[in-house]
Amino acid sequence: MNKNDVYLMGIDIGTTGVKTLLINQEGEVISSITTEYPMFTPKPNWAEQNPEDWYKSTIETIKRTLHKTKINPEKIKGIGLTGQMHGLVLLDKNHSVLRPCILWCDQRTDKQCEYITNKIGKERLIQLVCNPALTGFTAGKILWVRDNEPQIYEKIYKILLPKDYIRFRLTGEFATDVSDASGTLLLDIKNRRWSDEILNELDIKKDFLPVCYESIEITGKITRYISKLTGLIEGTPVIAGGGDQAAQAVGTGIVKIGDVSATIGTSGVVFAFTDEVKLDPLGRVHTFCHAVPGKWHIMGVMLSAGGSLRWFRDNFCNQEKDEAKRTKKDVYDIILRNCSNISAGSDGLIFLPYLTGERTPHSDPYARGVFFGLSLLHTKDHIARSILEGVTYGMKDSLEIIKEMNVPVNQIRLSGGGAKSLLWRQIQSDIYNRTVVTVNITEGAAYGAALLATVRTGIYGSVEQACKNTIKVTSSLNPDIKNVPVYEKYYRIYQSLYKSLKDEYRKL
Numbered sequence: 001m002n003k004n005d006v007y008l009m010g011i012d013i014g015t016t017g018v019k020t021l022l023i024n025q026e027g028e029v030i031s032s033i034t035t036e037y038p039m040f041t042p043k044p045n046w047a048e049q050n051p052e053d054w055y056k057s058t059i060e061t062i063k064r065t066l067h068k069t070k071i072n073p074e075k076i077k078g079i080g081l082t083g084q085m086h087g088l089v090l091l092d093k094n095h096s097v098l099r100p101c102i103l104w105c106d107q108r109t110d111k112q113c114e115y116i117t118n119k120i121g122k123e124r125l126i127q128l129v130c131n132p133a134l135t136g137f138t139a140g141k142i143l144w145v146r147d148n149e150p151q152i153y154e155k156i157y158k159i160l161l162p163k164d165y166i167r168f169r170l171t172g173e174f175a176t177d178v179s180d181a182s183g184t185l186l187l188d189i190k191n192r193r194w195s196d197e198i199l200n201e202l203d204i205k206k207d208f209l210p211v212c213y214e215s216i217e218i219t220g221k222i223t224r225y226i227s228k229l230t231g232l233i234e235g236t237p238v239i240a241g242g243g244d245q246a247a248q249a250v251g252t253g254i255v256k257i258g259d260v261s262a263t264i265g266t267s268g269v270v271f272a273f274t275d276e277v278k279l280d281p282l283g284r285v286h287t288f289c290h291a292v293p294g295k296w297h298i299m300g301v302m303l304s305a306g307g308s309l310r311w312f313r314d315n316f317c318n319q320e321k322d323e324a325k326r327t328k329k330d331v332y333d334i335i336l337r338n339c340s341n342i343s344a345g346s347d348g349l350i351f352l353p354y355l356t357g358e359r360t361p362h363s364d365p366y367a368r369g370v371f372f373g374l375s376l377l378h379t380k381d382h383i384a385r386s387i388l389e390g391v392t393y394g395m396k397d398s399l400e401i402i403k404e405m406n407v408p409v410n411q412i413r414l415s416g417g418g419a420k421s422l423l424w425r426q427i428q429s430d431i432y433n434r435t436v437v438t439v440n441i442t443e444g445a446a447y448g449a450a451l452l453a454t455v456r457t458g459i460y461g462s463v464e465q466a467c468k469n470t471i472k473v474t475s476s477l478n479p480d481i482k483n484v485p486v487y488e489k490y491y492r493i494y495q496s497l498y499k500s501l502k503d504e505y506r507k508l
Contacts, residue, residue, distance in 0.1 A: 007076045008457070009065070010443075010450030012244065013054050013083030013162045015039065015103065015266060020061035021446040022069060022076075025459045027470025031069050032443055033061045040100065045107035045356070045365065048100035051089050051165050058166050062230040073233050078457040079170075079222070080449030081241035082248075083163030085183040088141040091168075093157040099149065101162060102141045104183075105267075105303060107357050107365040109140030112147065116140065116185070120201055122283065128198055130182075130189040132283035135357070135365050136301075139185035142204060159208045163241060171220025171238050174210035179246035181212050182288035189296070190277050192289055213240040215247075215291035216455040216463065239453045242291035244445040245269050245299060248415065250291050251448030252439055253471035255464045258410035260402070262395055262428060262436070263444075264418025268305025270398035272298045272407050284361035285401050291452060292463045298407060300360035300398020305391045306417045308353040308369070309335075312387055316380070332421065339385040340423050344430065344483040345490045346382045348373045351390030352497055361397050362498055366505040372497055388424050389487075392431045393494040399432060412436045413473075415444060425475075430483040431491065438475045 007030065010021040017036035023029055037053035066073060086104035091097060102108070113133040117125060122132060133140060138161070146153040160168065161184070164176045181187040181194070186209065188195040199206050213219055218237045227234035241247060245263075249271050254261045261271045274296050279287055285300045304311070309332070313321070317335055324331035354367035371386065403409060412434050418424050419438050429436045441447050451466045460466040 005075065006459070007071060008450040008453040008459070009076055009079040010446040010448070010453070011058060011061075011079065011081050011166065012247070012444070012446035012449060013058070013081070013166055014244070015084050015105070018054060018057035018061050019443070019446045020058070020065050021443055021450055022065055023447065023450045025454065027451070029443060029447070030071075031065050032446070033064050033068070035061050039103065043108075047103040047106040049103060051097050051101050051162070054162060054166055055169050058169075059230055062232060066231045073231055076232065076236055077459070078237045078239055078453035080239045080247075080451070080453035081163045081167055082244050082445040082449040083161070083166070085161065085180055085243040085245065086136050086138050087162040088138055088145070089160040089162060089165045090145065090152065090156050091158040091160065092155045095157070095168070098152050098155055099145070102144070104136050105356060106141070107135045109135045109144045110365050112140040112143040115143065116202065120198070123281075126279060126281065126283050128195055129185055129187060130277065130279055130287040131185060132363065133185060134359060134363050136359060137183060137185040139202065139204075143202065156208055158210065160210060164210060167219060167238060170222055170226050172223055173220035175213055175219035175240065176210045177213050177215045177240035177242055177291070178289035179215055179291045180243035183243055187212070187289070189287055189289055214293040215240050215242045215452050216293060218456055237457065239456055241449045241452055243288075245271060246288070246291035246297065247445040247448035247452070249273070249297065249448065250451050250463060250467065251441055251444050251446070252413050252415050253467040254413065255292050255467050258408045259413065260399070260409050260411070261413045261415060262399075262418070262432070263416040264305045264391065264395070264424075265416040266305070266307040266310070268302035268391060268395050268418070270300040270395055270402065272402045272409070274298060274407055278405050278407060280401060280405060283363075285398055286360075291448070298402055298405065300395075300401060302353065302391070302394045303357060303359050304353050304355040304369070305394070308351070308355055308387050308391055311355055312384065332417070335384055336388075336421055336423055338381045339388070342381050342385045344486045346386040346389060347377055348375070349378050349382050349386040350490060350494050350497065351386040352494070353387070353390045353394050361401060364502070364505065366508070367498065368505055368508065370497065370501065388427050389431070389490070390494070391418070392428050393491050395428070396431050396491060397495070409434065414438055415442070425477055426480065429477045429479045431487045433479050433484050436477050437473045440472045440474050441470070
């Protein structure tokens with residue numbers, strides 16, 4: 001390493017673990033360390049985590065990063081934060097956590113969302129905060145605690161999002177950023193500030209909320225205690241950062257008109273950059289503030305994208321898991337190795353990936369997964385391929401709405417687990433009927449958080465410049481013209497299935 005190098009750190013408080021990443025000023029990844037923690041489901045459709053687990057994992061990964069790289073911590077000029085969105089962390093006046101964090105994928109707030117919609121009005125809600133009331137969003141969780149745990153609600157001093165709880169532990173400051181705050185349903189997206197009107201309507205104290213910054217702004221500095229605990233230098237700036245999807249977009253270069261990303265991790269996200277606020281009047285996709293100052297993005301979210309394939313792996317692929325352990329190969333490579341021999345459309349087998357309900361375009365916590373068209377012809381490989389296709393149909397739902405909103409789609413950048421498999425990349429190109437590309441960066445949101453830190457610390461003049469200098473296209477795939485009409489036919493059937501089953505889901 002060059003002795004004149006300076007470094008930036010990105011910390012991602014994910015759903016499965018904390019990733020701490022270190023890059024130099026050229027954007028080269030020097031170190032990436034992840035520590036995992038559990039998620040708890042005390043009741044069906046509930047999902048919670050202990051914020052202390054995030055904190056311990058953050059401290060551990062910082063210490064391991066410094067130990068592994070042996071760099072002088074004085075050369076770390078800034079730290080960017082990112083993390084899972086929508087989570088509800090409640091602190092009392094002593095700054096103690098009042099209850100486990102209710103996560104983004106938790107579905108318990110259906111009644112509270114109905115109350116918000118009835119109280120404010122669906123159309124007015126979209127005009128005020130650009131989005132409908134969805135079970136994943138933070139506002140419904142706040143009301144759920146008020147309705148069901150009043151003894152906890154009356155002790156609230158501060159409400160924080162996951163990454164912002166870690167910010168507080170690192171710096172002692174209560175702050176958030178506009179991209180993450182966009183997912184609370186409490187932010188005036190157009191004006192990039194908390195919505196007094198919504199807060200008043202829902203009777204939520206504004207004092208509960210942290211100060212809201214643009215993503216590149218400095219929000220605090222590493223405290224003396226954290227310096228002694230980790231080895232970081234006291235006073236190291238901590239940047240506002242962004243919600244995981246906005247940071248992921250920065251980390252894949254989605255910072256100009258025409259660029260769209262399709263990220264398949266546990267969830268699936270279609271993300272489009274926009275220079276101005278654009279609304280879907282039906283509220284099927286989200287309009288949020290981007291991590292790029294003064295810009296916005298449109299986003300569609302599936303709840304069980306890569307999570308559907310993981311469910312298949314965990315429940316039906318013990319033989320493949322044993323082989324992966326024996327041969328040191330990726331278990332997903334083994335599961336999918338014969339799927340390219342199955343024809344496009346999986347011989348009429350269609351998978352609906354609603355294993356934990358759905359968010360875009362069907363805001364429906366009651367939706368469930370379906371294999372439609374099963375016959376004696378179908379094998380395990382058919383089922384695996386149909387999962388890849390079904391998830392991609394769900395991603396296409398969001399893409400089609402974005403196109404309806406007159407947002408240009410010139411190039412689709414793939415990332416996450418769905419970008420690792422050549423087969424899945426080709427399926428995406430064929431179903432989207434667009435050229436898809438991958439880029440040289442695979443570290444996602446943590447990388448984007450580190451890039452955001454390069455701007456306020458003076459390494460780059462803007463987020464756009466940082467992305468241009470560090471992120472390059474590495475592969476490109478065009479649609480297979482034979483497969484496009486096949487997928488168009490099956491996609492129309494896929495779309496019709498939810499409409500047919502919607503009422504039956506509720507009866508379950």
